[in-house]
Amino acid sequence: xxxxxxxxxxxxxxxxxxVAKSGYLTGVYNRTVNKAxxxxxxxxxxxxxxxxxxxxxxxxxxxxxxxxxxxxxMVTAITKTIKPGSVVVDMSTVSSATALKAAEMLSAYxxxxxxxxxxxxxxxxxxxxxxxxxxxEPNILENVKPILASMAARIMHMGEIGAGQAxxxxxxxxxxxxxxxxxxxxxxxxxQGLPMDKVxxxxxxxxSGNWFLQHRGLTMTNESFAPGFKLALxxxxxxxxxxxxxxxxxALPLADLTVTAYEQLMAEGYGDEDISALYRLKYHPSI
Numbered sequence: 001x002x003x004x005x006x007x008x009x010x011x012x013x014x015x016x017x018x019v020a021k022s023g024y025l026t027g028v029y030n031r032t033v034n035k036a037x038x039x040x041x042x043x044x045x046x047x048x049x050x051x052x053x054x055x056x057x058x059x060x061x062x063x064x065x066x067x068x069x070x071x072x073x074m075v076t077a078i079t080k081t082i083k084p085g086s087v088v089v090d091m092s093t094v095s096s097a098t099a100l101k102a103a104e105m106l107s108a109y110x111x112x113x114x115x116x117x118x119x120x121x122x123x124x125x126x127x128x129x130x131x132x133x134x135x136x137e138p139n140i141l142e143n144v145k146p147i148l149a150s151m152a153a154r155i156m157h158m159g160e161i162g163a164g165q166a167x168x169x170x171x172x173x174x175x176x177x178x179x180x181x182x183x184x185x186x187x188x189x190x191x192q193g194l195p196m197d198k199v200x201x202x203x204x205x206x207x208s209g210n211w212f213l214q215h216r217g218l219t220m221t222n223e224s225f226a227p228g229f230k231l232a233l234x235x236x237x238x239x240x241x242x243x244x245x246x247x248x249x250x251a252l253p254l255a256d257l258t259v260t261a262y263e264q265l266m267a268e269g270y271g272d273e274d275i276s277a278l279y280r281l282k283y284h285p286s287i
Contacts (some may be wrong), residue, residue: 004058012064014125022150056081084110096162117168135164187282225273232271
């Protein structure tokens, strides 16, 4: 199977390396040409100047880009050259409606589509330890699962096209609540003058322990916010969640609160920091 990767951001870069390590990767495309060329040289694969050039030479296309329109733009481009019987797997975080639209566009060219967003952050992408939630035909998933397994430790079929993105929306809403709880609790602990390394260690082993506390607790309390998951991207995802919820008449008060907080932080220039930068508002509420 010849595989091409479109999108080499913080997540896509790690994914591409793991696909290459498994021997499947043929080539890469990225809008920033130098980034694609540099990675292609590192991995000994081809760097494509245009997505349609990549689509003409592979049978499986992996997409990992930032926004809904980016996905649709890439799908539009590859339909110019993609071969019938190919498979497109979109690992971006977009709306279920966008996944359905992409699938419809590709179906006209006899191309199968899976929406397969991931969770696990930059660390998970680097280590091939992502969780992947997939919407689409089960038999198509089975055919490409060896490739996906090079990137993800857990691959779950969630239902029809769009179900993967709907599941990712659940994840993003939950991340908002966890972020709110952990940043607020640790700010409280720090104000109490407690030894933060011990607080994080003991609580991580108890009923309220969680991944975010373990991996971001010490960095946030040291006011270090190097991005694992950029705040501005989570804001984008939560806006998608809000739009999906609005169509069903569902309230998302924690997500709404987090969107408002992120917008305040983005206005202060912190959008490219990790989502744990929410700690800035908890520990320094005057920001």
